[in-house]
Amino acid sequence: MVSQHLPYTIDQIVKNLALLEEHFKDYACPDCINKHLILIEGYAEEGMTMTNDEKWRLLLVKCADMCRAVRKELTMTQGHKDTPRKGCKTCGR
Numbered sequence: 001m002v003s004q005h006l007p008y009t010i011d012q013i014v015k016n017l018a019l020l021e022e023h024f025k026d027y028a029c030p031d032c033i034n035k036h037l038i039l040i041e042g043y044a045e046e047g048m049t050m051t052n053d054e055k056w057r058l059l060l061v062k063c064a065d066m067c068r069a070v071r072k073e074l075t076m077t078q079g080h081k082d083t084p085r086k087g088c089k090t091c092g093r
């Protein structure tokens, strides 16, 4: 079983990964990075339920786990509410 929506979900993950990369090139805005990580995690969790193909399911589980781990790490290490802002082109913070 593979949902017809899985290609869309994978596409959203790829787009958010590309946007995440863009943020690291210019200014690593903690808010935007967190937002894209949450979106990738959410699409990965959604995608897990859309297929019985173990290869895809394992990849999506790892993807969501990785996002969770990175978000936890960023929250623990940055305390980004107090970090001086340089100005994000996307969110303006």
Ligand SMILES: [Zn+2]
Pocket: 029, 030, 031, 032, 033, 088, 089, 090, 091, 092, 093
């Ligand atoms: Zn931003």
